[in-house]
Amino acid sequence: MLEIRNLRASIEDKEILKGIDLKVNAGEVHAIMGPNGSGKSTLANVLAGRPEYRVTGGEVLFEGKNLLTMFADERAREGLFLAFQYPVELPGVRSWQFMKSALDSVRRHRGLEELSIREFDKLYEEKLKLVSMDPDLMKRSVNEGFSGGEKKRSEVLQMLLLNPKLALLDETDSGLDIDALRTVSYGIDQFRSPLNAVILVTHYQRILNYVSPDYVHVLVDGRIVRSGGRELALELESKGYEWIKDSVGISN
Amino acid sequence: MTQVLTSYDKYLEDLQEFERRFPSSGFGRLSDIRESAIASFDKLGLPTRTQGNEDWKYTNIRSLASTAFQYVFEPNFERVTEAQLKELAPWDDSWASLVFVDGHYVEALSTASPRADGAHIGSLTDAIVTHKDIAERHLAKYALAEADGFSAMNTAFLHDGAFVYVPKDCAVERPLHIIFVAAGDAQPTVSHPRALIVLEENSSITIVESYLGVSSVPYLTNSVTEIVLGDGASAKHYKLLMENADAFHVGTTQVYQGKDSAFRSVSFVKGSAIARNNVSVLLDNPGGNCFLRGLYLTSGKEHIDNHIDIDHAKPHATSDLYFKGILSGRSKAVFSGRVLVQKDAQKSSAIQRDKNLLMSKGAEVDSSPSLEIYADDVQCTHGATAGAVAEDALFYMMSRGIDKETATLFLIQGFAREIVDEIQLTTLRDYVETRISGALPNLRSGQEL
Numbered sequence: 001m002l003e004i005r006n007l008r009a010s011i012e013d014k015e016i017l018k019g020i021d022l023k024v025n026a027g028e029v030h031a032i033m034g035p036n037g038s039g040k041s042t043l044a045n046v047l048a049g050r051p052e053y054r055v056t057g058g059e060v061l062f063e064g065k066n067l068l069t070m071f072a073d074e075r076a077r078e079g080l081f082l083a084f085q086y087p088v089e090l091p092g093v094r095s096w097q098f099m100k101s102a103l104d105s106v107r108r109h110r111g112l113e114e115l116s117i118r119e120f121d122k123l124y125e126e127k128l129k130l131v132s133m134d135p136d137l138m139k140r141s142v143n144e145g146f147s148g149g150e151k152k153r154s155e156v157l158q159m160l161l162l163n164p165k166l167a168l169l170d171e172t173d174s175g176l177d178i179d180a181l182r183t184v185s186y187g188i189d190q191f192r193s194p195l196n197a198v199i200l201v202t203h204y205q206r207i208l209n210y211v212s213p214d215y216v217h218v219l220v221d222g223r224i225v226r227s228g229g230r231e232l233a234l235e236l237e238s239k240g241y242e243w244i245k246d247s248v249g250i251s252n
Numbered sequence: 253m254t255q256v257l258t259s260y261d262k263y264l265e266d267l268q269e270f271e272r273r274f275p276s277s278g279f280g281r282l283s284d285i286r287e288s289a290i291a292s293f294d295k296l297g298l299p300t301r302t303q304g305n306e307d308w309k310y311t312n313i314r315s316l317a318s319t320a321f322q323y324v325f326e327p328n329f330e331r332v333t334e335a336q337l338k339e340l341a342p343w344d345d346s347w348a349s350l351v352f353v354d355g356h357y358v359e360a361l362s363t364a365s366p367r368a369d370g371a372h373i374g375s376l377t378d379a380i381v382t383h384k385d386i387a388e389r390h391l392a393k394y395a396l397a398e399a400d401g402f403s404a405m406n407t408a409f410l411h412d413g414a415f416v417y418v419p420k421d422c423a424v425e426r427p428l429h430i431i432f433v434a435a436g437d438a439q440p441t442v443s444h445p446r447a448l449i450v451l452e453e454n455s456s457i458t459i460v461e462s463y464l465g466v467s468s469v470p471y472l473t474n475s476v477t478e479i480v481l482g483d484g485a486s487a488k489h490y491k492l493l494m495e496n497a498d499a500f501h502v503g504t505t506q507v508y509q510g511k512d513s514a515f516r517s518v519s520f521v522k523g524s525a526i527a528r529n530n531v532s533v534l535l536d537n538p539g540g541n542c543f544l545r546g547l548y549l550t551s552g553k554e555h556i557d558n559h560i561d562i563d564h565a566k567p568h569a570t571s572d573l574y575f576k577g578i579l580s581g582r583s584k585a586v587f588s589g590r591v592l593v594q595k596d597a598q599k600s601s602a603i604q605r606d607k608n609l610l611m612s613k614g615a616e617v618d619s620s621p622s623l624e625i626y627a628d629d630v631q632c633t634h635g636a637t638a639g640a641v642a643e644d645a646l647f648y649m650m651s652r653g654i655d656k657e658t659a660t661l662f663l664i665q666g667f668a669r670e671i672v673d674e675i676q677l678t679t680l681r682d683y684v685e686t687r688i689s690g691a692l693p694n695l696r697s698g699q700e701l
């Protein structure tokens with residue numbers, strides 16, 4: 001589904017990603033872990049097409065297509081989704097209109113008809129329940145005045161609505177209390193299928209107790225320094241990131 | 253007084269012809285009003301100087317002052333049809349309307365009946381006869397000719413206009429739409445729309461004041477509206493400036509507020525060559541409440557100047573101003589809000605805000621909200637901002653599959669919503685929303701400039 005080859009990217013002439021290789025197949029869950037500032041969000045945002053980042057080398061194929069030549073909206077319509085580490089507030093933009101418009105454009109691209117208002121409302125309510133969100137919140141402007149936890153739930157809600165092929169979740173678990181973490185994990189679990197894939201970007205292994213990954217990659221200083229199975233996350237948890245830095249010979 | 257000759261001489265020449273055609277003799281005080289306005293205009297001229305002229309510092313009217321605009325003595329009513337009005341202005345069959353072409357009342361296009369809901373709604377020419385006392389008591393008593401050249405010129409040409417009188421305790425249910433259309437077709441023309449709106453004690457009305465142009469040549473609209481609120485009276489006022497892109501508009505809304513009266517006004521301004529929107533409110537009695545909202549939208553080389561003056565003369569009054577602008581191309585917006593809190597005006601509360609969304613690098617804002625406070629027990633705040641479209645917001649929407657154009661529209665609509673939501677007439681709100689969406693291609697094409 002996704003193939004990243006020797007991807008390099010920089011921002012403001014500072015190289016952040018220094019050659020990333022990663023392959024993700026349908027049905028898989030990959031966890032990307034790493035210390036703060038190692039480039040996890042950069043990777044997620046470069047994949048989603050954030051214009052500030054400059055790709056300086058390598059290539060990315062998504063379902064066989066060159067992802068890097070597409071604009072962010074095209075990538076989304078092709079089936080890529082990024083749950084933001086810091087979801088953006090959109091004052092005055094109504095949640096309902098925003099989500100309907102997003103789903104309409106994704107569906108049009110897939111050759112499907114736009115949903116009627118009634119059909120959309122039904123789907124919307126269904127998904128709201130999955131993430132235990134108060135429907136009243138959705139009468140507000142997008143993310144405006146939402147608590148940290150509500151923002152993260154709203155990201156998962158959008159993922160469930162748009163039903164992408166590949167979901168990149170950037171620290172969707174951080175800052176959540178245990179109940180919210182369960183809800184968010186439940187939402188991700190509902191989303192998983194043999195036809196789609198998930199990349200979980202996280203700082204802590206906590207969420208991996210709920211959403212079990214097939215692969216774990218450790219990102220340090222813009223490089224994947226180690227890949228392994230579920231057990232790698234546990235090892236990281238007990239030994240800390242210093243251990244991995246030492247073991248691959250990166251000093252602070 | 254230095255004055256650009258062509259236009260100034262033209263005004264004086266037209267004034268002579270005007271006096272011949274519409275003599276003020278026999279109208280008692282009206283002739284005095286006109287005479288002293290002519291004297292004021294003679295003295296003041298037009299404010300062509302920007303230097304050392306605080307009120308016109310950021311708005312240069314030289315292009316306006318150097319054009320010889322012709323007063324329209326015989327308007328071509330044929331140029332304006334009801335179908336056109338319905339297309340250009342917000343239209344609701346349940347509203348009453350007063351329609352003016354080049355400043356002259358057009359009965360055939362107006363639907364207001366003079367005696368509506370116990371009020372009197374009609375033309376000023378008639379009212380000067382039928383409601384002589386009221387007209388004489390209020391006309392030109394608030395928008396003072398000696399204070400400003402444009403008001404002086406308007407008053408010098410005083411003859412026709414809109415007249416609204418709402419007696420004590422009368423609540424007019426039907427919104428009134430006053431429409432001023434510029435319709436010149438041969439040479440640059442000027443009109444001096446005038447409105448006098450008097451609300452007696454505890455009365456209320458909703459008024460929409462629209463300015464538009466079907467003119468094929470540049471024109472100047474120089475309007476004056478006086479609104480007088482008696483004790484406990486309440487006016488909901490909407491002002492729409494939808495003038496042509498090459499038109500000049502200088503408009504003054506002068507409000508006098510009685511005790512515990514409420515003035516609530518929302519303006520929507522589409523840019524033109526120069527659009528100057530003066531709003532002056534005198535809170536001359538305790539407990540007045542003044543609520544002003546404004547939204548302006550400019551592109552190309554348009555210029556908009558909102559000039560707001562609030563005078564807290566007495567205690568316990570509140571004023572709340574919030575203006576928002578969306579600018580593109582090389583357009584320019586000026587906002588000057590001056591709130592004066594006099595020594596007597598204890599327990600006043602005054603808020604003023606101006607926020608601007610800049611869609612292009614070439615757009616420019618001069619925003620200067622100011623406070624002048626002479627009382628000690630008051631609550632006053634002011635602030636101004638100008639910023640570009642938030643890239644992170646655009647990216648967020650696009651990452652959901654929404655194309656850039658739609659995402660930009662959502663952001664603009666979202667920015668405008670705070671003001672648009674204050675419009676309580678659904679027809680008008682829809683109209684404004686449609687104009688905002690319709691302006692998007694203009695706003696976006698300006699981005700590349």
Ligand SMILES: Nc1ncnc2c1ncn2[C@@H]1O[C@H](COP(=O)(O)OP(=O)(O)O)[C@@H](O)[C@H]1O
Nearest residue numbers: 011012016034035036037038039040041042043
């Ligand atoms: N917009 C930006 N401007 C400048 N530097 C940035 C920007 N975004 C990220 N960086 C830098 O890139 C590095 C990686 O950041 P990030 O990808 O957010 O890391 P992580 O998500 O792993 O914590 C950090 O050193 C950070 O300071």
Ligand SMILES: [Mg+2]
Nearest residue numbers: 040041085171
């Ligand atoms: Mg991060």
